[in-house]
Amino acid sequence: MPICPDCKYEYVNGITVCPDCGEDLVDELPPEIILNEADWIVVYTTAFDYEAEMLKGNLESAGISVMILSQKDSSFPAPGDLSIIKLLVKKEDADSAVNFLNEFKKSLESENSEDESE
Ligand SMILES: [Zn+2]
Numbered sequence: 001m002p003i004c005p006d007c008k009y010e011y012v013n014g015i016t017v018c019p020d021c022g023e024d025l026v027d028e029l030p031p032e033i034i035l036n037e038a039d040w041i042v043v044y045t046t047a048f049d050y051e052a053e054m055l056k057g058n059l060e061s062a063g064i065s066v067m068i069l070s071q072k073d074s075s076f077p078a079p080g081d082l083s084i085i086k087l088l089v090k091k092e093d094a095d096s097a098v099n100f101l102n103e104f105k106k107s108l109e110s111e112n113s114e115d116e117s118e
Pocket of ligand 1: 004005
């Protein structure tokens, strides 16, 4: 299905140029624009909104695009009362995201163990 990368309209097969803006239509929008789950990978799950938001902010400041997927917004009912929040990154960022999360967890642990910081 051709899509205009500019207007985000989908067109029927056979149309190659957007009639609105003259942009060449593409088969798929890049993952920044539209969620294509096959290109994203879950690197972290948590039950806490604040934790997901905090990690998202940290990863984004490291230049990694993050998407938060929460079962609360999903059409799939959660199996149980615990709603799991998933942190997704693009597959090419997965390794650096996992490294970053490990480093981040380590720094949290060392902060907690070093109480006498004065
Ligand atoms: Zn267009």
